[in-house]
Amino acid sequence: MSVPAGRPRAGGHDAVTPRPDADLIDSGYWVVIWTRYLLAAHALLINAFRWPRVAHPWLLALVMAVIIAWSLVIGHLHRRRDRRTLLAAWIDFAIAFVVVVGSPYVLGAHLLRSDHLTAGVYWMFASAISLAVAGGFREGLVGGLVLGAAALLVAPTSYLPEVAEDLALPVASGTIGMMMDGLRRVIAERDAEQARAAALAERERLSRIVHDGALQVLALVEREGRLLGPEGARLARLASTQEAALRSVLQDRTVDAHLTELPVELTAMLERHQSDGVTVSASAGDLYVDAHRARELDLAVQELIANVAKHAGPGAHAWMLVEQDGDDAVVWFRDDGVGMGQSQLTAAREAGRMGISGSVTGRLQALGGSAAVTSRPGRGVEWELRIPV
Amino acid sequence: MDELSRRRVMLVDDHPIWLEALTRDLEAEGFEVVAVARSGDECLRRLRATRPDVVVMDLKIPEPDGATCTEIIMREFPETHVLVMSASGERDDVIRAIRAGARGYLVKSASKAELLYGVRRTAEGDAVFTPGLAGMVLGEFRRMVARTEQDDDAPVLTAREIDVLRRVAKGMAYREIADELYVSHRTVQNHVQNVLRKLQLHNRVELTRYAIEQGFSDLEA
Numbered sequence: 001m002s003v004p005a006g007r008p009r010a011g012g013h014d015a016v017t018p019r020p021d022a023d024l025i026d027s028g029y030w031v032v033i034w035t036r037y038l039l040a041a042h043a044l045l046i047n048a049f050r051w052p053r054v055a056h057p058w059l060l061a062l063v064m065a066v067i068i069a070w071s072l073v074i075g076h077l078h079r080r081r082d083r084r085t086l087l088a089a090w091i092d093f094a095i096a097f098v099v100v101v102g103s104p105y106v107l108g109a110h111l112l113r114s115d116h117l118t119a120g121v122y123w124m125f126a127s128a129i130s131l132a133v134a135g136g137f138r139e140g141l142v143g144g145l146v147l148g149a150a151a152l153l154v155a156p157t158s159y160l161p162e163v164a165e166d167l168a169l170p171v172a173s174g175t176i177g178m179m180m181d182g183l184r185r186v187i188a189e190r191d192a193e194q195a196r197a198a199a200l201a202e203r204e205r206l207s208r209i210v211h212d213g214a215l216q217v218l219a220l221v222e223r224e225g226r227l228l229g230p231e232g233a234r235l236a237r238l239a240s241t242q243e244a245a246l247r248s249v250l251q252d253r254t255v256d257a258h259l260t261e262l263p264v265e266l267t268a269m270l271e272r273h274q275s276d277g278v279t280v281s282a283s284a285g286d287l288y289v290d291a292h293r294a295r296e297l298d299l300a301v302q303e304l305i306a307n308v309a310k311h312a313g314p315g316a317h318a319w320m321l322v323e324q325d326g327d328d329a330v331v332w333f334r335d336d337g338v339g340m341g342q343s344q345l346t347a348a349r350e351a352g353r354m355g356i357s358g359s360v361t362g363r364l365q366a367l368g369g370s371a372a373v374t375s376r377p378g379r380g381v382e383w384e385l386r387i388p389v
Numbered sequence: 390m391d392e393l394s395r396r397r398v399m400l401v402d403d404h405p406i407w408l409e410a411l412t413r414d415l416e417a418e419g420f421e422v423v424a425v426a427r428s429g430d431e432c433l434r435r436l437r438a439t440r441p442d443v444v445v446m447d448l449k450i451p452e453p454d455g456a457t458c459t460e461i462i463m464r465e466f467p468e469t470h471v472l473v474m475s476a477s478g479e480r481d482d483v484i485r486a487i488r489a490g491a492r493g494y495l496v497k498s499a500s501k502a503e504l505l506y507g508v509r510r511t512a513e514g515d516a517v518f519t520p521g522l523a524g525m526v527l528g529e530f531r532r533m534v535a536r537t538e539q540d541d542d543a544p545v546l547t548a549r550e551i552d553v554l555r556r557v558a559k560g561m562a563y564r565e566i567a568d569e570l571y572v573s574h575r576t577v578q579n580h581v582q583n584v585l586r587k588l589q590l591h592n593r594v595e596l597t598r599y600a601i602e603q604g605f606s607d608l609e610a
Contacts, residue, residue, distance in 0.1 A: 211449060211476055216404040216497075223501045224410060243498055247476060281524030281558040283531060285480065319520055319560030323527070334559045382559070 024183055028133045029084065033075045036126035040071045043121035050115065055108030063099060063106060063119045070095055071123075074130070089127075089134040093143050096120065096127035100150045112155045116162040124151070128169055132177035136184070140177025144170030207250040218243040240276045248272040264294035266329055266389075267322050270301060277317055278305060284324040289389050293367050297331070297387060300371070303359045304333050304383055312337020312380065324389070328369070333383040339375045360385075395470065395512040399424040399441035401432045401458070402474075403450045407497075411445070411504070418505055420512075429453035433461060440466065443512050447497070448475040448482045456485040463490035472511040483522065484529050487585065488592040493517025518581050523558035526584060527551065533591070544587040553580040 044064060047054075054060050074092050077083040103118040112118070124147045132140025148169040157163060218239045225236030248271065266287040274280045289297070301320070308318045316337035323330045340348070360383070364371040369387035398420045402408050405427070412422045424439045426432035428451035436444065444462060448455035459471050471491040475483060476498075483494050493516055495507045507517045533543050546554070549570075556566045563577045570577070 215476060216407050219497050220406055220410055222498060223504070226500065240498065247498075279520050279560055281520045282480075283524045283526075283528030283558070285528060317560065319558070321520070321524055321555065321558040323524075323555075324531070332555070332559050334561075336560065 029078045039123045096124035128173035132173040136181040137177035140173035144173035244275040263288040282322040308335045331385040335380045395442040398443045402447040456482040459486040460489040494522040544591045
C-alpha cells in the first residue's frame, strides 16, 4: 500500500472524494488509534506502580516517552488516508519489537519473570492490530506471532494463563486482518459493480438516442434502398451492415469482457454476431461462463461464420440458436448453403478442413465440450457445439 | 374470418419517416391504414375511435410502451390482431406482448417483402413466428418450468413442439420442417399455433389467479 507522493490513495480508493465505503476502513483505523492511546495510558499506570522495583527506572521513563510520542505520531498518520502506508505499520512493529526484547535489561530479569509484563505492558498489541488493519490476515498473523513469541521468550514461563495471554495476540490480530481482507474485497467488488452499472446506464441512454434516430433511418434506407436499382441496393447493404453493427454495440451488455476476467454472459456475447447474413436466436439468458472459455467459444463461432462465407456458396444465410441443456450450453449453427455429402464430410474431416479438426472441434474438446457436424448436399451444414457451464 | 374484412390497419411507431413509408407500402398492397399513432396514449385513443382489425406495434414508443398497449388492446378488443415489431433483443417486452396475445413478432430490419408478408399473415390470423421469436418462446417455457417446479398448471411443451420450435429457431422454413418430420405443412403450423395458445392461456390463468389473490375477483369475468 505504499504510494507515490501527491497521489492521495488509501486502500485502493480515491481519497479525494470520500465515500461511505471508505468510512468502513476508516473505522478500523479509529479503533487502532484509540486502542493504542488507551494501552499507552495503561502502560504508564502499570509502570508507575512497579517503578520502585525497576532495574533502570530512567531508561524505562525514556521508553515510555518514546511510546507516548510514537503513539501520537502514528495516530496522526492513521488519521489521514494518504498516510496509511504499510511501511509505517512495519516501523511501528519494529519499535514494539525493540521495546519487548529490550525489556529484560530495562526492567531487570527478575521483575520481568515475576510480572510477565514487558516494558510496554500491552502496548505492543496495538502494533500487531495496526499491521492487521493496514495489511490484512498475513501481516496481522506474522506481527502477532513475532511479538507474542518474543514476549514469551524474554520472560519464559510455565504458568498457563501467561502463556495463553501471549498466544491470544496472534489469534486476535490474525482474525482482525481476516476481517479487513473481507471488507476490502466487498468494497472492491461493489466498486466494480457500480462502475459496470454506470457504464451500462450510459449505454442505455445512448441506445435510446440512437434507436430513435439513426437506427430508424438506417433501417429505412435498408428497406427502401433495395427498390432503387443497383446503386440503391449497394446503399441498402451498407446501411444494413452498419445497422447491425450499431445495434450489437448498443445491446452489448458485456462491459469490457476482454479486459476483465469476470464471467461472460454467452447469449449477449454471441448476439454480437447478428448481421445481414447471420440470425442469432436465444432461448437461454444468463448463461455465464468464465472469460477464457467464452473467448474460445467465440473464436469457434467466428470460424463457423467464416466457413459459411468460404464454402456455403453465394447468398447463404446462417442461423445460430443458443440454448441451455441441463449443465451444458448448446450452440446450434446452421446454414442454408450447398452442404455436402457424407463422403465429402469424411474427406473434409480427414484433411482437417473447415475447422472440423482443429479450430472448432479441437477447441471445444479442450474446453471439455464437444462439436458435432452433419450435412447433406443442398441442405446446408449444421453444427452442434456444447460446453459445460 | 373473411380476408377482405381484415384490411383496416393501424400503425404505431414513434418515427414519422418509418410511419410514412410503411403506410405507403401497405396501401399499395391493398390495406387501408385507418390510423397512425406515435405514442402509447395516442395508440389507445385512436384505437378506441377507429377499431382497426390489425395493429402493427413498435415496442419502443413513448409511455405506455408497446407491450403494455398490447395488453390493454387484447383486454378491450380481443379480436384485434397485433403484430409487434422491435429493434430486436428486447426479449422481456416481446414475450410480454406475445403472452398478452400478439400474433407475431418481426425485427424492424426485416425486408419490405418480409414485412408485408408478416402483416398479411397476421391479418389472416396466422402466427408470424420468426427464428428470434421461436428462441425466446422456447426459453420462456423453460423458465416457466424452472420457476414453478411444484405447480401442476405450468404449461409444458410436447417433445414434438420443442423439436418444431427449435427447427424454426434454427431458421428452417415450415416446408423444410414438414419434409424432415414427414408431416404436412399444416401440421407444423398447428404445432406453432398451439405453442402460442398455451403461452397465452397460461397468461390468462395467471392473471385470473392474481386477481383472485388480490381480492378483485370481479375481474375474473
